[in-house]
Amino acid sequence: MNKCNLVFLDLETTGINPHSDKIVEIGIVRIEKRKEIKSYSQLIKPPISIPLSAQLVHGISNEMVISKPKIKQIKHKIIELIKDAFIITHSANNFDILFLKKSLGENIVDLNKHINLCFLSRRLDSKYKSHKLESLAYRYKIELKNHHRALGDAYIAYGCFMNLCKQHKINLIEQVFSTLNHKMKDKKRLREIIKTRHREISLPYSEAKPSKVTDVYWVYAKRERGKYPKTTKRSGKWLVFVNCKNIDEVWEKIKKATKEGKLGNNAKVATSITNPYATEPHKKVICVYTYDSTDEKDVKRIRDELRRLGITDKIPYKTDEDTRNGKYRVRGDIRISKYYE
Numbered sequence: 409m410n411k412c413n414l415v416f417l418d419l420e421t422t423g424i425n426p427h428s429d430k431i432v433e434i435g436i437v438r439i440e441k442r443k444e445i446k447s448y449s450q451l452i453k454p455p456i457s458i459p460l461s462a463q464l465v466h467g468i469s470n471e472m473v474i475s476k477p478k479i480k481q482i483k484h485k486i487i488e489l490i491k492d493a494f495i496i497t498h499s500a501n502n503f504d505i506l507f508l509k510k511s512l513g514e515n516i517v518d519l520n521k522h523i524n525l526c527f528l529s530r531r532l533d534s535k536y537k538s539h540k541l542e543s544l545a546y547r548y549k550i551e552l553k554n555h556h557r558a559l560g561d562a563y564i565a566y567g568c569f570m571n572l573c574k575q576h577k578i579n580l581i582e583q584v585f586s587t588l589n590h591k592m593k594d595k596k597r598l599r600e601i602i603k604t605r606h607r608e609i610s611l612p613y614s615e616a617k618p619s620k621v622t623d624v625y626w627v628y629a630k631r632e633r634g635k636y637p638k639t640t641k642r643s644g645k646w647l648v649f650v651n652c653k654n655i656d657e658v659w660e661k662i663k664k665a666t667k668e669g670k671l672g673n674n675a676k677v678a679t680s681i682t683n684p685y686a687t688e689p690h691k692k693v694i695c696v697y698t699y700d701s702t703d704e705k706d707v708k709r710i711r712d713e714l715r716r717l718g719i720t721d722k723i724p725y726k727t728d729e730d731t732r733n734g735k736y737r738v739r740g741d742i743r744i745s746k747y748y749e
Contacts, residue, residue, distance in 0.1 A: 412581045413493035414439040416569070418561040419504045420466040422458050425625060426506040428683060430454035431479050432468050435558030436489045437566050448489055449559035451476040459622060466556045479511045486512070494581055498525040498541050498565045523584055525569055532576050544568040613679075617656040618692065621679035628676045629662070634669030637699040637706075644701035644727040644746065646711060648694040648719055652680075655692045661717045662694055671710050672697045701727045701746060711749055724748050 416437040423429035436448040451468065453476045463469055486508075495517060497504040502524060505517055529539040536543070545552050545564050548571035554560025578584060613621050614628065621627060650658045659677045666675045678692040696714065698707050707725060714723070724745035 414566075414569075415490045415493040415495045416562040416566040417490070417495055417497050417504055417508075418558045418565065419507055420462075420468055420556070420558050421507055422454055422456055422462050423625070424503070426503075426510045428625075428681070429507075430456055431507055431511055432458055432462075432473055433466070433558040434479075434482075434486065435560070435562040436486070437559070437562045438489050438493065439566065446489060447559060447562075448485065450482055450485075452479050452482070453477065454479075461624065468557075483512050483516075487516070490517070494521045494523060496523045496525055496565060496569055498544075498561070498568075500526055523569075525565055525572075528584065529568075529572060532572060541565065541568065544572070548572070618659055618677045618679045619652065619656050622681060625679060625681055626676045627659075627679060628674060629666040630674045631669050631672070632667045636669070636673050637703075639673065639697075640700045642700045642702050642727065642729065643697060644707070644725055645695040645697045646707075646714060647724050647726060648696065648714065649688065649691045649723070650694060652690055652692055655694075658718070659694060662696060662714075665713065665717060666696070670713050672699060672706075701725070707747065708749075711747075722748055 416439070418435045419431050420433040421429050421431050431452050432454050433449070433451050436446075437444060438446045438448075451473050453473045455478075458468060458470050458473070495505075502522075505519070505522060508516055525541075525544070526539050529536075529544060533539070533547075536547070541561060541564055542552060542555065544550075545555075545568060548568055550564055550567040550571070552564065555564065573579070573584070613624055616627060618627050648658070648662070655677065662671070662675055662677075665671050675694060675696045677694045682689070696710060698710055701707065711723075711725075725747035726745050730746075
C-alpha cells in the first residue's frame with residue numbers, strides 16, 4: 409500500500425435515503441505513501457431542513473449550516489482531494505458513495521477504485537458478528553474521537569483499515585480488491601441488514617399516525633398472530649395508494665389486520681415526508697407484503713382481505729425482485745405490475 413494514494417471519506421446527512429435526503433457535512437483524509445497529506449472538513453447547507461432524528465445522531469443543527477456553502481460550491485475541492493486515489497468509506501450499503509454520486513454526478517467516483525471497509529472486514533473477519541465502525545474501532549483499540557462527525561469518522565476508518573490490513577498481512581491494493589471480489593455473494597444478506605436498520609429507526613413510531621410522522625420515511629406493522637411462510641427471494645407486495653387525508657384511517661385498518669395475522673408477515677406506510685419523485689403527491693402508499701409472488705392463491709387471498717377492509721379500487725402488485733432491478737423506475741402509461749386487481 410506504500411505506493412498508493414488513499415482517501416478516507418465520510419458524510420453526515422439529513423437521513424438515509426440518497427434520493428431525497430441531502431449531505432450536511434463531508435470529511436476527507438488523504439494519505440500518500442502512508443503519510444497524511446491533507447484533511448478536509450466542511451459543513452454544507454442542504455436544500456431541506458435537517459430533521460430532529462438526524463440531529464440526534466450527528467449533532468448538526470439547521471443553525472450550524474445556515475451560512476455554509478452548498479455541496480456543488482465545493483465540488484472542485486472534493487475532486488482535488490479524491491483524484492488519483494483509492495476511496496475508502498465505511499457503510500453497510502455504500503451509503504456515502506450513493507449520496508456523493510446523487511449530489512455531484514455519477515462520474516464523481518470511479519467505483520473500480522472504491523473500497524468499502526465494512527465489506528472488507530466482513531470478508532476477512534467473518535468470525536465477528538458486528539462490523540460497525542465502532543466495533544472495528546473497539547477491536548483495534550482506536551479512540552472514537554468525534555464519532556458521528558464526518559472528519560472524525562474518516563480518521564477512525566483510516567485507523568481501522570490500516571490495522572485490518574496489517575493484521576491480515578495485506579500490503580498491496582490488489583490484494584484488497586482480490587479479497588472483496590472473491591466472496592461478493594451476500595447481496596441478499598446486505599439487503600436484509602438495510603431493511604432491519606430501517607425498521608429499527610422506525611420502531612418508536614410504530615403506533616403513530618403516519619400523517620404526523622416527519623422524522624422517518626416508513627412506519628411498519630408486523631404479524632403478531634398465527635403462522636405464515638418464510639419470505640422467499642420471490643416476495644412481492646400489494647401497493648395501496650391512498651389520499652393523504654385518509655391515510656391514517658386506512659393504515660389503522662391494515663395495521664390491525666396485519667398484526668392479527670389476516671394479511672402477510674408485514675406491511676408499511678409512507679409518512680408525511682415529501683417524496684420528490686411521487687407522480688401523485690396528494691397520495692401516500694401502503695405496501696402489504698406476501699412471502700412469494702408465485703403463490704397466486706396466497707397473493708389473491710391477501711387481495712380479497714384488503715377488499716374486506718374497504719380497498720375496493722384496483723391496485724397493483726409488484727415483485728421485490730423487479731423493484732430491486734429498477735423495473736418500476738419507468739414512468740408512463742404502460743402497466744408493469746404483475747397483477748392489477
